[in-house]
Amino acid sequence: MINIRRITIKNFRQYKNVDLKFNNKTGLNLFIGKNGMGKSNFLNAICWCLYEKQPFKFHEDEKKLLNEEASVKNKYDEVKVELEVGMDDKIFLFKRTKRESQQSTSIVMIKQDEDWVAVENPRIIINNFLPESVSKFFLFDGEAVQNLYRGNYAINLKDGVWCVSDVLLLDNALEHVESTYSEVKKRISKDDPKTENLDKIVNDLISEKSEIETKKLKNEEAHKKLTEQLNQLENKFKNYDKYREQQKIKNQLKEDIKEVGERLKEYQKQINDLVIEYAPFWFLKEELIETGKRINSIGIKGELPPKIKSTFIEELIEKKRCICGTIINKDDKAYKNLLALKNEVSPFSDRIFLIEDKVSINSLIKDLSQKIPEDITKIRFNRAKDRKNLDSLQTRLKEIEQSLIKAPEEEVGNIQSTINKTKEEIEKLLKEIGEQSFRIEQLKAEIKEKEEELNRLNRKKEGLKAENEKSNFLEEARDKIEFIRSKIIEQVRQSVSLNTDKYFKELIWKKDEFEKVSFTENYEVEVIKSGEKVSSLKILSTGEMKVLSFATIKALALLSGFNDMPLFIDGPLENLDKEVEVNFLKLLPSFIKNKQVFIFSLDKNAIIEFGKKNVNKENFYLLARENQYRSTVIKQFH
Amino acid sequence: MNKVDSKYPQFIRIDRKIKEKYLEPLISTPSSQFYKREQGEVYFIAAALGFKNKLRMKTEKNIDVRTYHGLNDQYKLLIRVIALSDTKYDYNLLSDGSKTLRILEECANGGMSLLYDKIFSKGGDFSLEDELFGDNQK
Numbered sequence: 043m044i045n046i047r048r049i050t051i052k053n054f055r056q057y058k059n060v061d062l063k064f065n066n067k068t069g070l071n072l073f074i075g076k077n078g079m080g081k082s083n084f085l086n087a088i089c090w091c092l093y094e095k096q097p098f099k100f101h102e103d104e105k106k107l108l109n110e111e112a113s114v115k116n117k118y119d120e121v122k123v124e125l126e127v128g129m130d131d132k133i134f135l136f137k138r139t140k141r142e143s144q145q146s147t148s149i150v151m152i153k154q155d156e157d158w159v160a161v162e163n164p165r166i167i168i169n170n171f172l173p174e175s176v177s178k179f180f181l182f183d184g185e186a187v188q189n190l191y192r193g194n195y196a197i198n199l200k201d202g203v204w205c206v207s208d209v210l211l212l213d214n215a216l217e218h219v220e221s222t223y224s225e226v227k228k229r230i231s232k233d234d235p236k237t238e239n240l241d242k243i244v245n246d247l248i249s250e251k252s253e254i255e256t257k258k259l260k261n262e263e264a265h266k267k268l269t270e271q272l273n274q275l276e277n278k279f280k281n282y283d284k285y286r287e288q289q290k291i292k293n294q295l296k297e298d299i300k301e302v303g304e305r306l307k308e309y310q311k312q313i314n315d316l317v318i319e320y321a322p323f324w325f326l327k328e329e330l331i332e333t334g335k336r337i338n339s340i341g342i343k344g345e346l347p348p349k350i351k352s353t354f355i356e357e358l359i360e361k362k363r364c365i366c367g368t369i370i371n372k373d374d375k376a377y378k379n380l381l382a383l384k385n386e387v388s389p390f391s392d393r394i395f396l397i398e399d400k401v402s403i404n405s406l407i408k409d410l411s412q413k414i415p416e417d418i419t420k421i422r423f424n425r426a427k428d429r430k431n432l433d434s435l436q437t438r439l440k441e442i443e444q445s446l447i448k449a450p451e452e453e454v455g456n457i458q459s460t461i462n463k464t465k466e467e468i469e470k471l472l473k474e475i476g477e478q479s480f481r482i483e484q485l486k487a488e489i490k491e492k493e494e495e496l497n498r499l500n501r502k503k504e505g506l507k508a509e510n511e512k513s514n515f516l517e518e519a520r521d522k523i524e525f526i527r528s529k530i531i532e533q534v535r536q537s538v539s540l541n542t543d544k545y546f547k548e549l550i551w552k553k554d555e556f557e558k559v560s561f562t563e564n565y566e567v568e569v570i571k572s573g574e575k576v577s578s579l580k581i582l583s584t585g586e587m588k589v590l591s592f593a594t595i596k597a598l599a600l601l602s603g604f605n606d607m608p609l610f611i612d613g614p615l616e617n618l619d620k621e622v623e624v625n626f627l628k629l630l631p632s633f634i635k636n637k638q639v640f641i642f643s644l645d646k647n648a649i650i651e652f653g654k655k656n657v658n659k660e661n662f663y664l665l666a667r668e669n670q671y672r673s674t675v676i677k678q679f680h
Numbered sequence: 681m682n683k684v685d686s687k688y689p690q691f692i693r694i695d696r697k698i699k700e701k702y703l704e705p706l707i708s709t710p711s712s713q714f715y716k717r718e719q720g721e722v723y724f725i726a727a728a729l730g731f732k733n734k735l736r737m738k739t740e741k742n743i744d745v746r747t748y749h750g751l752n753d754q755y756k757l758l759i760r761v762i763a764l765s766d767t768k769y770d771y772n773l774l775s776d777g778s779k780t781l782r783i784l785e786e787c788a789n790g791g792m793s794l795l796y797d798k799i800f801s802k803g804g805d806f807s808l809e810d811e812l813f814g815d816n817q818k
Contacts, residue, residue, distance in 0.1 A: 314713065317808045318721050322728035322758055324812050329731075329765040336769050393771050394684055395760055402757050418813050 043067065043606050044171065045638045047133065048126035053109040053119055054087045055100065056080035056674035066661055067128070070634060072653040073642045073676065075665030080674040081642035084665075085181050085610050091123035091138045093174045094146055098183055098612060108142065111673050118142050127171055134167060175205045176602040179595050184614035190591045191579055196565035199538075202594070203565070206602040207534040212527045219523060223516035230509050237499045244492045251485040258478040265471045272464045275457055282454050288442055295439040302432045309425040313418060320414050327410055334403040337396050346393055346400075355384045534601055535561060541597030542590070549589045549633060551625040559590065585622030592633065608638035615649055627652045653679065685756075688777030690749065692759075693742035694723065695789045702726075702796040703745075712799050713808055720746045722795070723788050724755055725808075730791025731762050737789035745788075748781065759784050 045067040051060040057080060064071060075081050082098035089095045112119040118141055125136040133153040140146035150164035161167050172180060179202070190198050323330060340346055363369055364376045371377060539561040546559045557570040567590075569576050582590060599605060614630070615623050627648060642665075643649045653662050662679040694703065706714045706722050714722050723745050730736065751759075763780040766787075767773050773780060798806045 313809055317812060318714070318717060318725065321808055321812060322724040323754070325725070325728035325732050326758065326761060326765075329761050333761045333764055333769075336764070340771070393774065395756075395774055396771070398753070399757050399760060402753060403761075406754065406757070415813065418809075422813075 043128075043130065044604075044608065045128045046125060046608050046640070047128050048124070049088070050122070050124040050126075051084075051087050052122040053112040054090070054121050054123055055083045055107065055109060056672065057083070057087065058109050058111050058668065058673035058675075060674075060676050062663075062676060064638070064661070066638065066658070068636055068638055069661065070631075070657050071638070071640045071661045071663070072649070072657045072679075073640065073663045073665055074645045074650060074653065074679055075642065075674075076645055078672075079665035079667070081665065082183065082612050084642060085183075085612050087123045088125060088181060088610065089177065091125055091136055091148075092168055092172065093177070094138065094148065095174070097178070097181075107140065109673060111669070121146075129171060134161075134171070136164075136168065136171070172604055172607050173210070175210060176599070176604060179206070179599040179602060180604065180607050181610040182595065183612045184588075185612075185616035187591045187595060187614075188584070188588050188617070190594060191567070191587055195567070195579070199561060199565040199567075199594070202598045203531060203535045203538055206538070206598045207527075207531045208603060209527050209530055212523055212530070216520065216523045216527065219516055219520045223513060223520060226509055226513045226516060230506055230513060233502070233506055233509075237496060237503065240492060240496050240499065244489060244496055247485055247489045247492065251482055251489065254478050254481055254485070258475055258482065261471050261475050261478065265468060265475065268464055268468050268471065272461065272468065275461045275464065279454075279457050279461060282457070285454065288445065292439065292442045295435055295442065299432060299435045299439065302428050302435060306425060306428050306432065309421050309428070312421050313425070316414060316418060316421075320410060323406055323410055324414075327407070330403055330407055330410075334400070334407060337400045337403070340393075340396070341400065346396055355380055359384065532563075535563075535565070537601050538594070538597045541600055542594045545593035545596045545633075546590055549593055549626075549629045550586065551629070552586075559593075583622075585618055585626065588618065588622075589626070589629075596633065606637055608640060609634060610640045610642070612642045613644065614641055615643060615646060620648070623648045631656060650679075684775050684777075685749075687775075688748050689781055690747060691744040692720075692723070692746060692748050692751075692781055693739065693785050694745050694792070695737065695739040695785075696741045696743040698737070698789045698792050699743055699745070702792040706792075706796060706799060709800075713806075714799070718746075720751070720755070723792075724758060726791035726795045727762065727784050727788035728758070728791065729794050730787035730789070731766070733791065733794060735790030735794055736786040739782075739785055739789060742785065748777075762787060 046064050048063045049060065050062075051057040053059075073081065073084070083096075083100055086096040086098045086100065089097055106113060107121050108117065108119065109121075120139050120141055122137065122139045127134050127136065135151040135153070135158055136148075137151070138146055138148045148164060150161045150167045151158040152161050152167075153159075168174075190202070337346070358365065359377070359380050362371065362377065364374075364380075368376070539559075542561070543559045547553060547556065550556055555572050557573065558568075559570075560568050562568060566577060567579055569579070569581065571581060579587065579590075599607070599609075615626065618626060623646070630652070641649075659678065663676050664679040665674050665676055667673070668675040703719060703722060703726075706712050707717055707719060709715060759780060760774055763773055763783045764771070766783045798808075798811070
């Protein structure tokens, strides 16, 4: 059980000096005051004392914390709020003071015997009394309470549920875990070597190397086989070496014979050409000689035509020109001379051949006697030489052919061809093997390099093992905390929903109309009114909405774990019509039973009447102006 | 070409039968020494042999062997040597181309069979070369 034993306010806004002692551990303490008397600032004073916050609205002219009267007298005077609180069997004093231009100071003391002793961890005590997060469910503005269900109220409800779920510790833990996790991850990410790509590269290289090695092995086997095959073939072919040698000689002889044969043919052709050309003259050599003599003889006799041809003389006569080119007449001596010359020449004109024949015959006879025989002799000599040569070549060829080993040409050819092919294949294989060996060496070097790099990185990775374990642990812890947190919040939501329904039904005067009020998982309110399920809150009147808000706040307060914490309500009847006010006030005692409640209200008749009937005189207060400085005093209501 | 020469007949001729029987086999038989030689070359050898061996034969029905005017000077000289020798050097004959060539033609007709016999009768052993130059230097 918690109760407010005493509240002392000094120099806090309107309050110059307030010192209230409360003897009732439960029940209502009613404060009536007009606007501006400091009802909200009373709650602000309590919040300021506990949290150094002033969440309730105040007028612009109340900006200064220090009381106006005190400020006039001594602007450095102290502002002080003290709460003496009974918590179970202990008594604590929460005290906050502040002076102009200074930070406020807070102190929490515990009463030991008659002395006040400062506690070591004031924050813990404050949180045990009323944590700031849930304070809004114990100190609230009645006017503002309706705002809980205004606009996007789901956020407000969710926020409320979160506040009372007491998951702050979990949230703090989660935040801490998240932040540590993020730092660890960052460290890992910064230091953790990326080995995946390298792993893949190494694996690819190893795979390529293995593939090439397999191919190389196959090639080496093939090479071995072919080499054996080649050796066998070459051994076999050795037997044919002599044959090949003889074959070579034979072929050379054939070539030589062919060449000599060609030359002989040429000689024969030359001789034939000469023989056929000169044969007629050779047969008639005597007749040629005789004819030559005869022509010489008639030449000597002058029976050959002159060297001037008759045709030439005839042409001169026809054109009437002298031999010297001069034009002449028929009467001219020169013309007559030409006619005489023509007559002189004409008897031998048919012998014109003989002039040239005389020369030709001499030359021909000379050729037949000397040149042709010489040419023929020369060719015959060469021919005889080549004939001998040919005979010798043919003899040798014959000998070779006789001594030639009997070897089937086809077989030898096939072996030779197979040997050549095998050699080519072996060469090709050796080339491939060479290339493969080179590539394997390259790959080995690359693999070695990459593996060294990988090992280095793995060693580095090993060094990060602890960090990784830490990261995993943090991840697990985060998940677990989140799970627990969401579980708690969900449970609280369900409880708030159930209790809201309970309190709403307790408070609402139209009990018959409302069957159920509940929150969905999305914090939307569903109301079953007159047998109809409605999701919209528009069906609720202002008063019903206020009741719902109070019910929710009470449910939240209950779930906060501080249910026996005193309640401070500012203006519970604000914005309510008369009928609702009456109904609300009727239900108020049941709403606040078993706890200490402080209500600050305007001086409305309804509440005054209510106070007179339901509140002890010593717990019924009036807030009033004291002097020109607008300081408020709190006195018994009479 | 002189004025007289131009009046010579256009072709030298041979008896058709002689040509078919001797000349053509002489130049178309592979074993013949005159295989693939010109008709004119064989013709003049035959004419020389005909004249030398006094083998004359008139033409019954002649056929052209080749053009007269396409002959070289040496063959033309041979024609005149044969004609002059045959006529005991009647130089006036030379102005009569037809007569001159007829002597040649008759000699060729006569000599062609002799040549044919020489070439083919000895089983191909005959050699004009040996005939002319002897075979001592073979």
